Amino acid sequence: MSIRILLVDDHALLRTGFRLILETQPDLEIIGEAATGAEAVTLAAALRPDVITMDVQMPDMDGLEATRRILSSPGATAAIAIVTTFDRDDYLFAALDAGASGFLLKNAGPEELIAAVRALAAGDGMLAPEVTRRVLQRFAVPAHPPADPTAPSPRTLPITLAEPFTEREAEVLALMADARSNAEIAHALFIGEATVKTHVSRILQKLGARDRVQAAVLAHRHGLA
Structure with a gap:
């Protein structure tokens, strides 16, 4: 079609x-x-x-x-x-x-x-x-914690997931947030591209994200990557 x-x-x-x-x-x-x-x-x-x-x-x-x-x-x-x-x-x-x-x-x-x-x-x-x-710099979590440890990070906001990420999904999300393609993620994690696509679909579902760009923004904004 x-x-x-x-x-x-x-x-x-x-x-x-x-x-x-x-x-x-x-x-x-x-x-x-x-x-x-x-x-x-x-x-x-x-x-x-x-x-x-x-x-x-x-x-x-x-x-x-x-x-x-x-x-x-x-x-x-x-x-x-x-x-x-x-x-x-x-x-x-x-x-x-x-x-x-x-x-x-x-x-x-x-x-x-x-x-x-x-x-x-x-x-x-x-x-x-x-x-x-x-985009990555805008939503990146600061490398150093704030002077007041009780103060929330200005760029890290709370997020509640309906279901937590698996260890592998967290790895895939980190690479998505680094603007890696499915092929690059597959190469980095020694898995097949079809498996990467499955993980990406699950990640989008758990984040409630429309696509990879929105998922990467959410990952940086909420300190998930």
Whole structure:
């Protein structure tokens, strides 16, 4: 089955470029285009795409607010990749907080855009290489404890798991939080990629995370990695 994509950007020329790139692939199908965030919210509800590429700066409603509204709607299933010209931390972290599964810059190559769409459709996340380390640093637990041992860490928040991680799941999560791929995790732990996928699925379920990006953020934010 084709991966159904909604393109959201206020520049028609850019949407046309994305369409030309993505439709070279037999498994990718553009089912709609929107020029504003408000149009994106309406079309996402009507068309039920698998993946949405979302610009940030648009008239009427920006892409961050549109992302929040789309993902908070009942039965939302689309994965959203923010695709922007602006390599700004406020956009990056607002996008992740809104639930976006990807963050790409518009200077990315065609192969990166195609890979991102496929990754999101498969339930994975995709961050531009330029921003991955900043995400890890933002949510990393401080190496040294606070001067007052009774004071909570400013970056480590409590989290309650419905079921604790197994030792192997904890190892896999630590490597996910280090932005390792399934193949790299399998190589590091001397296990098969199919086994890694099983562990990743269990980890996402226990964390209540939508995808690997959200799991990595939660792991760093809550001191799990």
